[in-house]
Amino acid sequence: MNICFLMYPWDEIDPENDTSLALIHECVRRDHGVALCSPANLTIRNSVTNAFCTVINRMDKVPGSLKTFYRQASIREEMLPLAGFDVIFMRANPPLDPLMLNFLDSVKDDVFIINSLQGLREANNKLYTAAFGDSHSNIIPVTHVSKNKKYLVQQIKESKADKMILKPLNGYGGSGVILIEKSAMSNIKSLLDFYVTNSDGTSNYVILQEYIEGADQGDVRILLLNGEPIGAMRRVPGSDDHRSNVSAGGSVAKHTLTKEEKALCKQIGPKLVKDGLYFVGIDVIGGKLVEVNVMSPGGITYMNKVYKTKVQCQVIDFIESKVLDKLKAFDRRSRLRSEVENA
Ligand SMILES: Nc1ncnc2c1ncn2[C@@H]1O[C@H](COP(=O)(O)OP(=O)(O)O)[C@@H](O)[C@H]1O
Numbered sequence: 367m368n369i370c371f372l373m374y375p376w377d378e379i380d381p382e383n384d385t386s387l388a389l390i391h392e393c394v395r396r397d398h399g400v401a402l403c404s405p406a407n408l409t410i411r412n413s414v415t416n417a418f419c420t421v422i423n424r425m426d427k428v429p430g431s432l433k434t435f436y437r438q439a440s441i442r443e444e445m446l447p448l449a450g451f452d453v454i455f456m457r458a459n460p461p462l463d464p465l466m467l468n469f470l471d472s473v474k475d476d477v478f479i480i481n482s483l484q485g486l487r488e489a490n491n492k493l494y495t496a497a498f499g500d501s502h503s504n505i506i507p508v509t510h511v512s513k514n515k516k517y518l519v520q521q522i523k524e525s526k527a528d529k530m531i532l533k534p535l536n537g538y539g540g541s542g543v544i545l546i547e548k549s550a551m552s553n554i555k556s557l558l559d560f561y562v563t564n565s566d567g568t569s570n571y572v573i574l575q576e577y578i579e580g581a582d583q584g585d586v587r588i589l590l591l592n593g594e595p596i597g598a599m600r601r602v603p604g605s606d607d608h609r610s611n612v613s614a615g616g617s618v619a620k621h622t623l624t625k626e627e628k629a630l631c632k633q634i635g636p637k638l639v640k641d642g643l644y645f646v647g648i649d650v651i652g653g654k655l656v657e658v659n660v661m662s663p664g665g666i667t668y669m670n671k672v673y674k675t676k677v678q679c680q681v682i683d684f685i686e687s688k689v690l691d692k693l694k695a696f697d698r699r700s701r702l703r704s705e706v707e708n709a
């Protein structure tokens with residue numbers, strides 16, 4: 367099969383830790399055709415959606431190590447029609463460009479897109495956790511989303527907790543996630559001005575969230591495929607930061623899912639599948655769902671290191687089975703059509 371990874375450019379890949387590279391590597395190892403295209407390189411040519419792609423040339427022998435594969439792989443540039451691919455694997459970093467999805471709308475019936483366009487539209491920022499309708503905060507921490515600074519200040523003042531988390535809707539890798547302490551109330555208005563109001567007069571929504579006790583011991587990243595957990599790890603913050611993201615200095619350790627975490631996956635899995643969110647990374651602290659990452663969830667390379675596994679194999683098995691289902695349905699319909707035509 368042929369797969370187009372819609373993501374950052376080939377030379378921006380981190381060959382040591384990149385989950386996208388692990389997925390690409392597994393595809394090349396299985397002799398699938400692989401191309402990369404950055405969202406800015408989608409083009410409509412004579413009413414056909416094309417992509418300026420970086421195509422990975424077939425290799426006689428594919429090295430086992432990611433770093434060696436990345437070093438040895440040779441690439442070429444080609445303009446290719448998107449509808450000719452079997453799979454589009456969305457791996458671009460947030461924020462999502464909604465216009466890019468309009469380019470993909472034209473091929474969504476022909477190509478298996480992971481995650482689905484509908485799912486990406488609904489879940490591309492941290493508001494998606496609200497879609498689980500958890501008004502009693504059983505699975506999601508108490509969360510406010512607003513751009514009304516007066517409301518936010520009031521919530522901080524009224525909260526019984528002495529610390530809270532403030533974060534932007536669209537961040538990733540821990541960027542802009544700050545711990546605010548009630549004892550430092552004199553800073554809060556200035557912080558909100560900075561987060562909410564832009565210099566051009568526009569404004570941003572922010573998330574104000576209950577600080578989950580125990581977060582200093584780390585959070586848990588769980589990867590879900592088709593609604594089921596396929597890997598998990600604990601991320602422990604560095605000594606000088608409250609965030610557990612590896613890109614913010616966190617370190618990684620093994621983690622066996624607790625009963626509570628398994629129940630959480632069972633509870634959210636069916637909705638994720640229904641929304642076409644087949645490959646997702648969730649962040650969990652103290653059994654509560656902090657974030658659902660659907661754009662370019664990472665963690666595979668770290669899980670592989672601590673568990674000596676290859677989590678990417680399950681993901682590629684899954685997309686192969688989806689493509690096979692599509693081909694079977696197409697064959698069946700062709701057979702039935704010719705039966706009718708020849709009648
Ligand atoms: N409510 C919270 N309580 C405690 N720590 C939190 C909370 N929200 C976020 N954090 C910390 O900040 C990190 C990044 O937050 P997250 O919401 O996952 O945003 P990002 O998209 O930047 O990863 C988390 O992994 C966790 O360590």
Ligand SMILES: [Mg+2]
Binds near residue numbers: 539540611657
């Ligand atoms: Mg996160």
